[in-house]
Amino acid sequence: MENLLSLLRKEAGRVVSGALLSRALGVSRTAVWKRVNRLREMGYEIASSPSSGYRFISAPDLLLPEEIRYGLKAGTFTGKIHYLERTESTQTIARDMARQGASEGTLIVADAQSRGKGRLGRSWVSPPKCNLYFSMILKPDVPPAWIPQITLVSAASLCESLIKETGLPVRIRWPNDLWIGEKKAGGILTEMSADMDQVNYVVLGAGINVNMTRDDIPADLQETATSLFLEAGRTFSRVALFRRFLQGLERDYAVFCKHGFIPFRERWTALSMTIGRQVRVGMPQREIQGLALEIGEQGRLRIRREDGTIEEVVSGDVTVMEKGR
The missing domain is CATH 1.10.10.10 (Winged helix-like DNA-binding domain superfamily/Winged helix DNA-binding domain)
Known part of the structure; x- marks a missing residue:
């Protein structure tokens, strides 16, 4: 075909x-x-x-393997692409395939999800034929301690691809959310299987609200969620957005596997909506507030608390306390 x-x-x-x-x-x-x-x-x-x-x-704006590959050079993410009209979760399928030995670069894309997954066990609203839902299998030859940084690198790649394709002021909320203004337009989820000193596989998934209308967004999320369509007032090709992302990630993933997060630190900071703002970070056992100073070389968020002490946060749920930037 x-x-x-x-x-x-x-x-x-x-x-x-x-x-x-x-x-x-x-x-x-x-x-x-x-x-x-x-x-x-x-x-x-x-x-x-x-x-x-x-x-x-x-051609239709469907995330078919033929459409995704068209115009792209052969690479890590253009070989094994699996398209599903509807599934519970691309993340679940990719994880199961990784456990069964699927090769690096395997991609699962879907037009709709019934149980889309977000960070911290949350669900991701996934209506049909309007957004991007995908998961990919990675097998980087890097220390397991580097894996959380993949989230940051892929967030930068995805953010830049959306900016280039749409012209919208997309920004990253540490560590993995994509926002436009004060509303969320997408997010990234990474899951890992590793031994003490070796990564077995990483499943990186993302959901991007591309052409959702206001009616597609549940009432309880309309104040905090948006889409590229709602922000720009026009529809976008999901295939073109995805191709642009895969082109950028192909390059960035190779750099990350050699050098880690350090080469991406300045790029990530320039795209951040978190740095320089007052934030609250929720963690399983506690919560901290303060000024988000910078992202460290290992991808950790450095926060200056009200008492002047500096704390590095490895992971958590960030709320920006002040608007703007």
Whole structure:
């Protein structure tokens, strides 16, 4: 199917004869016709004429493997892509596949989730055909202590890709949330399996509110959640956003595996909505408040408390106490 698409796209806007496609693919003209009809069923717009052939017109905004790969160089994240119309959670499926030995770079993408997962055991609202929901399997040859930093690196990659593709002022709330203004537009979740000195696998998942309307957002979240569509007043191609992210992550992941978080520290800080603001950080046993000073070389959030003491936070639920920035 991908080979047929490539041939039609290569001549986009021009008619390609059934005979030419038949020879190029090594199949009968009837088989070509059946494949074209299958592509139409998937949402591709392809014009045809019995006397002339087929003409590619447009592709659907579906997160199909063929669409994700189109225009991307072969790399870590373009090999094994699994598309699901609906699933409970891409994170759960990716974790199960990782346990069964799935290779690095395996991607699970879905059009809808019934039990989307967020940080700290929270759910992620996942309506169909409007947002990005995906999880990927990573197997970095790095110390287990580095793994929390993958969240920060991927957040920077995703934030930058959204800014470039949409022009919106997307920012990161430490460690993993993507916000526009004072509303959340996306988030990243990482889960790890490791021994004392070796990482077995990491499952990195994300949900991005792309084309959600106000009616798609539950009433109790409308004051704190938003989407790219709501902020820009126009829809965006989920496929284009995802391709842009994969391009950036391919580069950033390779750098991270060699050098850790340090090369990303300045980039992350420039994208942060947390640094320089008064914050409250909730942790399992306690809560602290203070001024978020900086992100450390290991990705920890450094906070100056009211008594002047400096504390480094490894993980926690951050609330920004003041608006602005």
